[in-house]
Amino acid sequence: MKVVSVENLKKTYNRGKVVAVDGISFSVDREEIYIFVGPDGAGKSSTLKVVAGVLCYDDGKVKLFGQDIRSDRVVEKLKDKIAFMPQGLGLNLYHTLSIEENINFFADLHDVPYDVRERRKKLLLEATGLLPFKDRDAGKLSGGMMQKLGICCSLIHTPELIILDEPTTGVDPVSRRELWKLIYRFVKEEGITALISTSYLDEAERSTTLSIMKSGKLIVTSSPEFLLEKKIDVYEAEGEDVEKAYDIAWGCFKIPRLKGKVLRFVADDISPVSNLSLSVKKVEPSVEDVFLLNTGLKRVKLEPFFKISFDIPDEAIVAKNVVKNFGNFTAVDNVSFTVKKGEIFGLLGPNGAGKTTLIKMMTGLYNPTSGECFIAGFKGEKIKQVIGYMSQKFSLYSDLTVYENMVLWGKIYNVHGAILKSRIKEALRMVDLEKYRNSVVESLPLGIKQRLALMCAVIHGPAVLFLDEPTSGVDPAERDAFWQIIRFLAREISVTVIVTTHYMDEAEYCDRILLMNRGRTIAFGTPSSLKSETLKKIGMIYEVKTENPFSDVDKLTKKGFNAVLYGRKIRIYSKGILSPSEIEKIGVKVFSFKEGDVSMEDVFVFAVGSDEF
Amino acid sequence: MRDFFERFKILVWKELIQFVRSKGLLIFAIYAFTLDIYFAATGISLTLKNAKFYVQDMDMTSVSREYAYKFQKPYFNFQGYILDDKQIEKLLIDDKAIAVLRIPDGFERDFKHGEGELGMIINGAEIVSSYLFSAYAAQITYNFIMEHFPIKGIGLIEPERRLYFNQNASSKDFMGISELLTIVTLFLLILPSSAIIREKERGNIEMLVVSPVRNYTFMLAKVVSMSIVILLCTVFSILFILKGVLGIHVKGNLLEFSFFTLIFVFAASGLSMFIAAISKNMLQVSQLSILVLVPILYLSGSWTPIEAMPKLLQYLSYLSPLKYYIDGAFGILIKGLSLKYIWKDFLGLLVLGFAVFSAGSYFLSRRV
Known part of the structure; x- marks a missing residue:
């Protein structure tokens, strides 16, 4: 018997105007780890919610444990066998309850007897490493810990099927690895079945079966092994002429991506680049290659549309022994570094390592407790005109249109009149936003929003650009386009870029990386070193x-x-x-x-x- | 300087666009400045209208019938005669009547001898109408007696009333205008603070703090744009709802009233900034707004005349900006005074407004 079987599922919103899930079929066996992978807005969440019985659907057949869930009565009966964790860090938790109280609450919801509850709670807390923190409020946990607690709460009633909606989005690699370990462990030990969605393509390889989803449809469904054994010729090229090869690749090859100093592409014939000074080798295909082959990549054609209005020193950013305390908690502990002009500088670290706090000190949102930050040789009020900033949460005005937002941010940064108009026109044309010019931002897909946010951040020609997790949850093709722009800004206009990210492949795009943990620098250098x-x-x-x-x-x-x-x-x-x-x-x-x-x-x-x- | 003005202009413009695009708020504003005022003016009445009553006439003589006849429409509404005592209770319990007049047997005989008794059983559940009923009835009875037994040698003293300002003495004028002023206050409390909190909630504020926009520019832009919205709504409401639909005679100069309102805007938006400084989300904004609004209303004299309050509250009322605003606004709108006649209220509002505005913006700028 299949644990989940879905036939021709259709789900629309807004009285049929928005099609979220467009007739998909799939089935999940016992003890499978079934992963849905796809960009923001592909329909993953809607599918999972329908299967979890928390969302009505328009058409199709959904069976759980062999029973049709069309009727609410059946769903009620099955609820003890299912666990569902919604998307968003700690969204299903009560932030003012402690870890233990949260678990108790979920246990009581399912009438778990006291002694069973205590035994299972101990097991779960030990497995997740949360035992020492069991009296801490859930609201005070880091993102990774919240997600672990979320899984604990889902598993407390020993369900047979767990449905996790993007459990790892916004979670750092270490916590992500631990989360996966946890999922594997319970699949193996208790024979549960897991249905999981993710926007990290590399995580798809951890599945037993994966479905790539885009625009409400399943593009590919297969086991990762089978998928990657397909005949795809993927190459990686390295060497002096890699940038030249990248230009050629857009004409001759499929899905060329410049990953730091490595060019990756799919080709039948690599002769167009054979006379360049490059070392080309064939590599194993990844899920990303398969995904992008199905969705395609786009080239962003850029021209310098602004000049930096300041002459800045070669040491664009100097941080000297920066410390930030919040009460008796040290968020940033004696960090020093310099960033060169025109460099792409990556700031990495687990959730709560102090990256965002560090960025906020550099941008002047916080004052350091001790130590100093110099941006382009300036400190304090003077840096405001020099820097551009894109914050972690999308923070443009979502009730204004694309054009209105650009005018607003331009004028806030003292760009007026004809200059502003021509700059906006150029910017919109280059990053392909012209057709969205008069759309209200709220209705746009995440990738487009982020591109717009980047354009708003550079409209005044900043010398230094701060990007705090700019690509979280964005689909790979959009992320590539985004990085083409960042690369252009740094290489052609010599904008200095500071970026934080949880995508490890993006870390390789950076010239140098500062790795932080618990407020301190733990590694510093180029990706290859x-x-x-x-x-x-x-x-x-x-x-x-x-x-x-x-x-x-x-x-x-x-x-x-x-x-x-x-x-x-x-x-x-x-x-x-x-x-x-x-x-x-x-x-x-x-x-x-x-x-x-x-x-x-x-x-x-x-x-x-x-x-x- | 150009930078500052361009920035200020674009920020105000942004607020106005956002206000128009936020459907919920827009609909609420339209409702409040039109229908709500209409309902308040027509629905709440401070005069007796159509008061239902029965008469238990055990005398049934010409005098008793003449007496009952004095209770005329539109103030009173005669429902009929009853006989049984038990019926009285039932009528009152079922709210079929506000009062029952009891005229005892032999009323005409006793009345002609200069004595006589009348009974009046009044339904006290509806305090306003029962109060008015007994007052009106007492007046009628007094007049009835005077007609029949004028005091010899002096004649009948009859006061001739002349009403100034609100000649019809209709409560519609009072209620309509005071509701408008209340709505203005409510919106001044809610709009700026919610506009600020929305930015906090969505994280926009971080981007602004990083930008060259100063805190004061940002806050001033909010207050100015929301004041424009409220002033426009107020003028619209006066012209089309108070004057147009309700037919209230609004005297005085609208420009002067707008200017006076502008001063009030300062005071109230100071309070609004204070609310924004201490709340974390929209829910808290609305809760706090109610919490602030209610004492301001109580102390303003729009619900109860200030003279009727206990001494302590009378002193406290000097702290309610709405008190000066209502006094001044009634002066302009109903009495048709110009600003120089209400300079006391003007000055009070100015001083209080300046203090509250400085305190509010100080608190807020520390929290942003």
Whole structure:
């Protein structure tokens, strides 16, 4: 019996004007981890809500555990078997209740007997590592911890199916890895089935079955292994002429993406770039490649539409021993760094590491408790005209139109009259917003909003641009377009860009990275130097495919291997050189065994992990 | 300087657009400045109208019937004669009548001897109409006696009333204008603070603080734009609702009234900024607005004359900006005075407004 089976599901909003889900069919077996991946507005949430029985649907058939959920009576009966965690950090939690009170509340909702509740609560709190904080208010937790608590609350009544709507959006890589570990553990130990949505494409590989969703339709449904075994020729090129190759690639190849100093593309024939000084190698396709092949990428054609109105020193930003205390909590603890003019500078770290606080001090929103920040040699009021800022939450006026917003921000920053008009015209044309010119911002998709927010932030020609998680939840094609603009601003107009992100692939787009944890700097350098440093510390990384990855990873960790489940693959970090036979010795059947590359995520997790202990 | 004015202009313009596009607020404003005032002016009456009553006439003589006949429309509404005592209670319980007149047997005989008794059973549940009923009835009875037994040698003293300002003595004028002033106050409390909180909630305020916009520019733009909205609504309401639909005689110069209102705007928006400074979300804004509005209304004298309040409250009423506003506004709108005759209210409002505005903007700028 299928746990979930959906046929021809249709869901519309606004009396049929907006089609959210457009006739999709899928089914989920017991113990599956079924992932929906897709951009903001693809219809993932609507699908999950329908399956969870919290949203009515227009047409189609939805069966849970073999029973049609059209009638509310059936849904009521099934509620003890299902758990649903809605989208948004800590949205299902009561922020003024403690961790323990939250769990108790959810247990009481489902009539869990006292002794069962206590036993299960202990198990869950230990598994999530929340036990030491059980008396803390849920509102005071970091994003990652909130999501863990959310999962605890969903699992307290031992459901058979858990439905998690974007549990990892806005959560840092370390917490994300822990969340996935938790999900795997309960799937394996209790035989539950998980239906999960995510906007991180790399997470899709962790599924047993994945569906790529776009505009209410399922584009691809398959197991990740099968999907990635398809014949796609993906190449990565590195070398001096990489920027030149990027221009050529737009004409000859499919989905070219410039990832830092690496160009990635899909091609049948790579001869157009063969006489450039490049080293081209074939790589394994990723879910992102498959996704983008289906949705396409767009080139943003840019021309310099403004000049920086200030001469700024080569050291665009100087931070000297910056400290920020909130009461007796130190959010930023003695951080120093300099950013060069025209650099793309990445600020990374787990939730609550102090990135946003640091940015707020640089932009003048907070005063440092001690230490100093100089922006373009200035301090205080004077920096206001020099900087552009895009805050974490979308913060343009959503009841104004695209054009009105640009006029507003232009005039606020003292750009007037004909200059303003021509600049807005140019900006809208270049980033392809002309057709939205008179639309009210609220109705636009997230990717478009973020592009507009970026344009508003640079309308006055700032020398330094601060972007606080500008791409959270944005679809990959939009993110690529966004980064094309950022790259252009930095390279062609020499705007200095400070950016924070939770997408590890975006970290590689930066020239240099500052990695923070608990308010302090824990790593600093170029992405490649950080990677090689990390690899030196780790030793070797292996990617292993085995017969039963869920139980095998347990066996490996028990034997002292540093093994992590990654989709159906197991990643093993080892000081010395390993051979497949060493693993097979402990009763793990190895299908494939190869050396893996160190990723930015490894850098992040390793640096943060070694900082904790 | 150009930068400042351009910035200020665009911020005011932005507020106006946002106000027009926020459907809920717009509909509320339109309702409040039109229908609400209409309802208040026509629905709430301070005179006796159509008061239903029965007569239990056990005398049934020409004098008793003549007496009952004195209770005339439109103030009174004669419902009929009854006989039984039990019926009286039932009529009053069912709210079929405000009062029952009891005329005892032998009323004419006793009356001609210069004595005699009358009974009046009044339904006290509706305090206003019962109060008015007994007052009117007492007047009628007095006149009735005077007609029949004029005091010899002096003749009948009959006061001739001349009403100034509101010649019809209709409560419509009073209620309509005082409701308008209340609505103006309500909106002055809610609009600026909610415009500020909306920006806090959506995170827009961070972008503004980072930008070259100063706190004071930002707050002033809010107050100015919301004042424009409220002034326009007020003038519209006076011209089309008070004058047009309700036919209230509005005297005085509208420009002078607008100018006087502008001074009031300062005082009230200071309070509004104070509300914005201490609230975190829209819910708190609306709760706090009610909390602030009610004492201001009580102390303003629009509900109860200030002279009728306990001494302590009389002193406290000097702190209610609405008191000066209502005094002055009635002066202009009903008495047709010009500003120089209401300079006391003008001055009071100015001083109080300046103090409240400075305090409010100080609190807010520290919180932004």
